[in-house]
Amino acid sequence: MPLLILIILLSVPYLEFLVFLEVGSAIGGLQALLLTILTAVIGIYLIRQQGIMVLNRMHETLQRGESPVEDILHGVFLLVAGLFFLLPGFITDSIAVLLATPPIRAVLGKIIVQNIRNSFYKNASGHKNSPRPPEGIIINGEYEEEDPKNIDHKK
Secondary structure (H helix, E strand, O other), X not given: OHHHHHHHHHHHHHHHHHHHHHHHHHHOHHHXXXXXXXXXXXXXXXXXXXXXXXXXXXXXXXXXXXXXXXXXXXXXXXXXXXXXXXXXXXXXXXXXXXXXXXXXXXXXHHHHHHHHHHHHHHHHHOOOOOOOOOOOOOOOOOXXXXXXXXXXXXX
Protein backbone atom coordinates (compact mmCIF):
# COMPACT_ATOMS: atom_id res chain seq x y z
CA MET A 1 0.00 0.00 0.00
CA PRO A 2 2.74 2.54 0.80
CA LEU A 3 4.38 1.73 -2.54
CA LEU A 4 1.10 2.42 -4.35
CA ILE A 5 0.75 5.79 -2.62
CA LEU A 6 4.34 6.66 -3.58
CA ILE A 7 3.71 5.71 -7.20
CA ILE A 8 0.55 7.85 -7.29
CA LEU A 9 2.32 10.82 -5.66
CA LEU A 10 5.10 10.65 -8.23
CA SER A 11 3.02 9.90 -11.30
CA VAL A 12 0.22 12.47 -10.87
CA PRO A 13 2.45 15.56 -11.22
CA TYR A 14 4.21 13.97 -14.18
CA LEU A 15 0.91 13.17 -15.90
CA GLU A 16 -0.42 16.66 -15.09
CA PHE A 17 2.66 18.16 -16.69
CA LEU A 18 2.24 16.04 -19.83
CA VAL A 19 -1.44 16.98 -20.13
CA PHE A 20 -0.62 20.64 -19.54
CA LEU A 21 1.98 20.51 -22.34
CA GLU A 22 -0.55 18.94 -24.71
CA VAL A 23 -3.25 21.48 -23.88
CA GLY A 24 -0.70 24.29 -24.03
CA SER A 25 0.48 23.21 -27.47
CA ALA A 26 -3.13 23.03 -28.67
CA ILE A 27 -4.48 26.34 -27.32
CA GLY A 28 -1.32 28.18 -26.24
CA GLY A 29 0.64 28.22 -23.01
CA LEU A 30 -0.86 31.42 -21.58
CA GLN A 31 -4.40 30.29 -22.35
CA ALA A 32 -3.74 26.91 -20.70
CA LEU A 33 -2.41 28.68 -17.61
CA LEU A 34 -5.41 31.03 -17.50
CA LEU A 35 -7.75 28.07 -17.98
CA THR A 36 -6.13 26.27 -15.03
CA ILE A 37 -6.55 29.34 -12.82
CA LEU A 38 -10.14 29.85 -14.01
CA THR A 39 -11.11 26.25 -13.23
CA ALA A 40 -9.64 26.61 -9.73
CA VAL A 41 -11.62 29.81 -9.05
CA ILE A 42 -14.89 28.48 -10.46
CA GLY A 43 -14.38 25.12 -8.75
CA ILE A 44 -13.77 26.64 -5.32
CA TYR A 45 -16.88 28.81 -5.74
CA LEU A 46 -18.98 25.76 -6.63
CA ILE A 47 -17.54 23.74 -3.74
CA ARG A 48 -18.38 26.58 -1.36
CA GLN A 49 -21.98 26.75 -2.59
CA GLN A 50 -22.50 23.00 -2.43
CA GLY A 51 -20.79 22.82 0.95
CA ILE A 52 -23.29 25.30 2.36
CA MET A 53 -26.13 23.21 0.93
CA VAL A 54 -24.70 20.04 2.50
CA LEU A 55 -24.32 21.76 5.88
CA ASN A 56 -27.94 22.96 5.74
CA ARG A 57 -29.14 19.47 4.80
CA MET A 58 -27.06 17.97 7.62
CA HIS A 59 -28.60 20.42 10.08
CA GLU A 60 -32.11 19.46 8.91
CA THR A 61 -31.24 15.76 9.17
CA LEU A 62 -30.01 16.22 12.74
CA GLN A 63 -33.15 18.21 13.62
CA ARG A 64 -35.26 15.24 12.48
CA GLY A 65 -33.15 12.94 14.67
CA GLU A 66 -31.77 10.96 11.74
CA SER A 67 -28.20 9.87 11.08
CA PRO A 68 -26.16 12.38 9.03
CA VAL A 69 -23.73 9.78 7.66
CA GLU A 70 -24.65 10.44 4.03
CA ASP A 71 -24.26 14.20 4.47
CA ILE A 72 -20.91 13.73 6.20
CA LEU A 73 -19.69 11.66 3.24
CA HIS A 74 -20.88 14.38 0.85
CA GLY A 75 -18.89 16.88 2.91
CA VAL A 76 -15.76 14.72 2.77
CA PHE A 77 -16.09 14.34 -1.00
CA LEU A 78 -16.51 18.11 -1.33
CA LEU A 79 -13.40 18.66 0.79
CA VAL A 80 -11.37 16.34 -1.44
CA ALA A 81 -12.82 18.02 -4.55
CA GLY A 82 -11.84 21.42 -3.16
CA LEU A 83 -8.28 20.24 -2.59
CA PHE A 84 -8.15 18.85 -6.12
CA PHE A 85 -9.42 22.15 -7.53
CA LEU A 86 -6.58 23.94 -5.74
CA LEU A 87 -3.96 21.65 -7.29
CA PRO A 88 -2.95 22.97 -10.70
CA GLY A 89 -3.76 20.62 -13.53
CA PHE A 90 -6.47 19.28 -15.74
CA ILE A 91 -6.52 15.73 -14.38
CA THR A 92 -7.10 16.79 -10.79
CA ASP A 93 -9.69 19.32 -11.95
CA SER A 94 -11.53 16.56 -13.82
CA ILE A 95 -11.56 14.36 -10.73
CA ALA A 96 -12.73 17.34 -8.67
CA VAL A 97 -15.63 17.97 -11.06
CA LEU A 98 -16.69 14.34 -10.70
CA LEU A 99 -16.51 14.54 -6.89
CA ALA A 100 -18.45 17.81 -6.92
CA THR A 101 -21.33 16.25 -8.86
CA PRO A 102 -24.10 15.29 -6.38
CA PRO A 103 -25.28 12.07 -8.11
CA ILE A 104 -21.72 10.76 -8.33
CA ARG A 105 -21.13 11.64 -4.68
CA ALA A 106 -24.32 9.78 -3.75
CA VAL A 107 -23.26 6.64 -5.62
CA LEU A 108 -19.74 6.74 -4.16
CA GLY A 109 -21.18 7.31 -0.68
CA LYS A 110 -23.49 4.31 -0.97
CA ILE A 111 -20.61 2.13 -2.15
CA ILE A 112 -18.43 3.22 0.77
CA VAL A 113 -21.20 2.74 3.34
CA GLN A 114 -22.00 -0.71 1.93
CA ASN A 115 -18.32 -1.72 2.04
CA ILE A 116 -17.99 -0.53 5.64
CA ARG A 117 -21.20 -2.32 6.59
CA ASN A 118 -20.04 -5.56 4.93
CA SER A 119 -16.64 -5.29 6.59
CA PHE A 120 -18.26 -4.71 9.97
CA TYR A 121 -20.55 -7.72 9.63
CA LYS A 122 -17.70 -9.93 8.46
CA ASN A 123 -15.61 -8.96 11.46
CA ALA A 124 -18.53 -9.17 13.91
CA SER A 125 -19.76 -12.57 12.81
CA GLY A 126 -16.32 -14.12 12.38
CA HIS A 127 -17.32 -15.51 8.99
CA LYS A 128 -15.51 -14.19 5.95
CA ASN A 129 -18.41 -15.01 3.62
CA SER A 130 -21.14 -13.41 5.72
CA PRO A 131 -22.15 -10.07 4.14
CA ARG A 132 -25.23 -9.71 6.37
CA PRO A 133 -25.91 -9.83 10.06
CA PRO A 134 -27.28 -13.13 11.34
CA GLU A 135 -31.02 -13.38 10.90
CA GLY A 136 -33.46 -14.63 13.46
CA ILE A 137 -34.14 -13.81 17.06
CA ILE A 138 -31.24 -12.40 19.03
CA ILE A 139 -31.48 -12.64 22.79
CA ASN A 140 -29.11 -10.59 24.91
CA GLY A 141 -28.40 -11.76 28.41
CA GLU A 142 -25.84 -12.40 31.06
CA TYR A 143 -24.67 -15.67 32.52
CA GLU A 144 -22.58 -16.76 35.42
CA GLU A 145 -20.69 -20.01 35.66
CA GLU A 146 -21.13 -21.91 38.87
CA ASP A 147 -18.92 -24.56 40.33
CA PRO A 148 -20.79 -27.92 40.16
CA LYS A 149 -19.54 -28.77 43.65
CA ASN A 150 -21.39 -25.81 45.16
CA ILE A 151 -24.77 -26.59 43.59
CA ASP A 152 -27.38 -27.67 46.13
CA HIS A 153 -28.91 -30.98 45.01
CA LYS A 154 -32.05 -30.76 47.17
CA LYS A 155 -35.27 -31.66 45.43
